Amino acid sequence: MSSNQSDNDETHRGWTYESLSAARQTLISPAVKLSYKKPLWIVRGERQFLYDHNGVEYLDAYNNVCHLGHCHPAVVQAVSKQMAILNTNTRYLHTAIVEYASRITATCPPELSVCIFVNSGSEANELALRLAYAYTRQKDLIVLDSAYHGNTNAVVEMSPYKTDHPDGPRAPSHVHKVVAPDDYRGLYRRDKYAPAELGPLYAKHVEETVRKIEHEGRKVAAFFCEGILGCAGQIVLPPGYLASCYKAVRQSGGVCVADEVQVGFGRAGTHMWVFQTQDVVPDIVTLGKPIGNGFPIGAVITRPEIARALGRLEYFNTFGGNPVACKAGLAVLDAIAAEGFMENARVVGNHLLSSLRALARKHPVIGDVRGMGLFLGVELVLDRHTLEPATALTSRVIDAIQQNDKILLGTDGPFNNVVKIKPPLCFTVADADKVIAAFDSALKQETQNATILAKL
Amino acid sequence: MSSNQSDNDETHRGWTYESLSAARQTLISPAVKLSYKKPLWIVRGERQFLYDHNGVEYLDAYNNVCHLGHCHPAVVQAVSKQMAILNTNTRYLHTAIVEYASRITATCPPELSVCIFVNSGSEANELALRLAYAYTRQKDLIVLDSAYHGNTNAVVEMSPYKTDHPDGPRAPSHVHKVVAPDDYRGLYRRDKYAPAELGPLYAKHVEETVRKIEHEGRKVAAFFCEGILGCAGQIVLPPGYLASCYKAVRQSGGVCVADEVQVGFGRAGTHMWVFQTQDVVPDIVTLGKPIGNGFPIGAVITRPEIARALGRLEYFNTFGGNPVACKAGLAVLDAIAAEGFMENARVVGNHLLSSLRALARKHPVIGDVRGMGLFLGVELVLDRHTLEPATALTSRVIDAIQQNDKILLGTDGPFNNVVKIKPPLCFTVADADKVIAAFDSALKQETQNATILAKL
Missing domain, CATH: 3.90.1150.10 (Aspartate Aminotransferase, domain 1)
Structure with a gap:
């Protein structure tokens, strides 16, 4: 051809x-x-x-965006068909958004039962941040060295991959960077420590940061961490790492965000979401990239009480959750299962x-x-x-x-x-x-x- | 059917x-x-x-998102066709992004010759903000009362429509709100002043804000204004308003952003962009909503020296500028002209x-x-x-x-x-x-x- x-x-x-x-x-x-x-x-x-x-x-x-392969026919067909029928916003009822929310939450732990749909991973992390700020009424964030959480202002500021670049913006004082749990080149290495030791050792840096924030009279708003660290160099988290980090963050009232934008949707091979390999339940999961096999979609999945944190303030996203996007998302979930x-x-x-x-x-x-x-x-x-x-x-x-x-x-x-x-x-x-x-x-x-x- | x-x-x-x-x-x-x-x-x-x-x-x-009408067949066809051929990111050359950038800049004043494509109006305003910060190395922003510039953190913070809501986040100190030039309910009204007086009168509030910022030892990063004020109640700017505002902002080194997300693409009837009815040339124009007739797209159009302001820092947007989005955008421009x-x-x-x-x-x-x-x-x-x-x-x-x-x-x-x-x-x-x-x-x-x- x-x-x-x-x-x-x-x-x-x-x-x-x-x-x-x-x-x-x-x-x-x-x-x-x-x-x-x-x-x-x-x-x-x-x-x-x-x-x-x-x-x-x-x-x-x-x-990793064309998750099922470039131009997967099921997604092309789903989008083409729905585009000709209806593509409008979430201010009307529609079956697609409800069915997609039902299907995507079914892949998550039962606590994570409420969705908000957006257009990209950046928008998903932005919304996770808004929810964390509103829910905790705190401002301090903990992120990993070399992390990248998106291209918009607030998530660039919490991305050391960008703020440590000579031409990048400086990280604001409320963003706290901890060492990445890199067992090859990092502070604690696999040639010195057993796998079971590494998770707790690296998590201590999160614990210390929590203590430092509390010592200064504040508490933690959120801890963001990818399932596998992308820009840090495809780093697999050591066993027990997230469990220890989440515990420390939650003791300070903070929200734990699993950024699955790069690595989610079964790419890791054994689980739909990489956080599942760490045996933890995040408070918020953010999705993007492969979610629509290239169709622009992002998603935030969270607990009901966090989803309510914006109060009476409306969250409107012009394109987010439209029927075409949701049909693309459904086609991706179907194909992952069927193929x-x-x-x-x-x-x-x-x-x-x-x-x-x-x-x-x-x-x-x-x-x-x-x-x-x-x-x-x-x-x-x-x-x-x-x-x-x-x-x-x-x-x-x-x-x-x-x-x-x-x-x-x-x-x-x-x-x-x-x-x-x-x-x-x-x-x-x-x-x-x-x-x-x-x-x-x-x-x-x-x-x-x-x-x-x-x-x- | x-x-x-x-x-x-x-x-x-x-x-x-x-x-x-x-x-x-x-x-x-x-x-x-x-x-x-x-x-x-x-x-x-x-x-x-x-x-x-x-x-x-x-x-x-x-x-106003389904600009040409719901499910306009030309857009449905363009998207369906391109989705089956290729949908990938901007790290490869492709004709669609170049042709779309060429067509969309041709509708703008010649100074506005460089594009960056994103997924939504919020992402467009976020990027405009990043460019303004990087270009001016200043932080102070001037926005209009009741303005809404998007749903992500930094643009929510510069949207009085949200920060003045009882459940909204508080506006940070670098965001300065001026009265909206509402000649019906505002500070200066059409029953007291001639149309030609209203623009300069309202612009004085921007001039005063610039002076206040400079008096405090800083300069202006950016002034954001919609072509017609949406959330403020569909307010038409009085003649000469933007010219006076832009002059004051530029004297302080600031960047003037025309937010055409709601009102662009010929909706105003006489011009493709509403800023053209005010006879000004913005430094940055942001687009969204109708740009793809419902397909998620946003765009930033600016001058080459502002587009270069990020230095060696890469701006990567996973979905932004993909061939499908650009073909949707081209179909919209074609239909506006043809029909x-x-x-x-x-x-x-x-x-x-x-x-x-x-x-x-x-x-x-x-x-x-x-x-x-x-x-x-x-x-x-x-x-x-x-x-x-x-x-x-x-x-x-x-x-x-x-x-x-x-x-x-x-x-x-x-x-x-x-x-x-x-x-x-x-x-x-x-x-x-x-x-x-x-x-x-x-x-x-x-x-x-x-x-x-x-x-x-």
Whole structure:
């Protein structure tokens, strides 16, 4: 379908790569960045594949928004059908919002029984914050180092990933950052401590922050934490971490928010929500990205008493909870159940994990392999003892795999030295093997180059 | 199409009005409110009509999001088609975002040449704020009394409509509220001052606020103002108002933001953007609501130097600017041009304005009729001298017109005594006449009731 002349006429629409790049540079803010040294012009997507303007197929190992695969027909059909029937706001009754709320709360612990729908993960975290402020009447927030909770003002201010950037806004005094529970590079490491020790050790930093806030005469409004830490470098929380943190925060009257925007909807392979792997019940769960397989939706799920915290103040969201969005959300939930995507995330994710760990035995530059299901991180280091980040090499590896192997990957982590693998959940074992082979050859090439350079 | 048995099976899906209402009450936060004393269960929309679960047709004189009419086929088709081809983020090149940015900036003054796309008007105002903060390195904001700029934390804090609500958060000290230029009920009124005097008089309050901020040793970050004031009660800005305000704000280094979320896209009848009727060029324009005819989109359009203000910090918006959203936006712009919607807004709007003014001569309770194009307000008062707001009566009138005449209207204004008319732009003169007739009979009925009550 992609490369005959009439298709090209339609997809190219008179543009060349050069004219399109130039026009984008003029018309779109430079803050909106393109990926890769030579950005791709993508014209079509299907399942785990993207196609560029020349019809070249790329394996997408990177996009966790098109959760079920690009252009999943059930979501396309649900949206197309509902758009032609009705798309209006939540000030009228409609079955879709009620059915979707019923279905999504059924995947959560029974305490989390009330929904508010928004348009994005940022809007969801903004609303979680409003609810926490209104419910606790406190202002102090506890977040993790390198965390990212969205692109709007209040959530940027509670995202050290942004406030620690030299061009970012400064974090306000009510935002308290604690160390991320990184057992590879962090304060307490897996080579010194047993897994069961790490959770409580890292949680002590939250406990101390709570005490510091209370010592200054205030109490905690909220503690925000992702299920797996994304921008911090795909960090899996140590066992018992959230339970200890939640206990400390709740003793101070604070609200515990589970940010599942990146990692939810079965991606972790064993549970629908990653907080479930920590055996805790949050007070608020925020959802976004994969929720509509690309259709703009976000959601806040909470306990009834927190949902009532705005009092008589109306919360109106123009697009949030409209019938089209809710039908998209329902189609995603149906497909996850019908097509066994969670189980596939577990199987393919475990295959990737063990293959990457085997690769690590061959390539000393692979310092760590971690993650759950199809949310994985591969941390590249120049030295396994100093853990010196292989930042430049990581970026070259990603570009080489894109250009030579036509596989799309991204980087993350405070040093941008973690390769991020989070493909659509229709990813197969064969796809995983392609990623492994590409990694192997890119690392071989880069290591050779480095050896040659060292000899010069 | 609406009322045969198989359609009912599909639309009712086993629900009754009572069971659906009850489930919604349990599953959706009470902060998300339903309209009308007896809320409607709406199952279908087409052009300016909505249909309830019994197949009853309602004339929608209220929803400015479905700008071209409910389920406009061009938008449905554009979204359905693109969703099946590609829906991914802005980290790849794509023609749709570039073409849409080109088309939307072409409707603006040439200075406004750079876009960033988001998912809602709230996200657009949040981003405008981030850009203003980064560009000016100042914090002080000037907003109008009763203004509403969105539902996320920072824009709620700069929305007196919310911060002055008894259950709202308090406005922070960096947000400065000036009187709204309401020439009917405000500080300077049209019965005392000529139109040309009112703009400069009201702008003096902005000038004084600028001086106060500078006197305290700071400068202005931004001045936000809607083209027509929505929540303040559909207030048309007096001539020269924005020019004087912008001058004062810019002398202090501040950025002038035109919030066109409610009123843009030709609704005012004579211009694509309402700021154009004030003969000014803003530094940032924010768009939302009608931009995708219901598909979730928002946009920020600004000058290149402001777009660069985030420096090396990336602005990533997961859904913003995706090909589906941009195709929806393009379809809306095409339809506005092809179907003459702006001209229709002018013609039908003027017909409504003159008919409502004729009605005002008959009904003393109509204190004022105002607006532009198809964004109109009818302010109801118990006394034309004291201007005592007819709040309860306004709500009864709206409910009566919904129940008896099957016409959907809303209320707004600080006293909730302004009937808001902002229908899809396919609204006809015949539709307008139905609104007038319904108003006439509802007011007659309410006045009779009031007279009877007064005699008891």
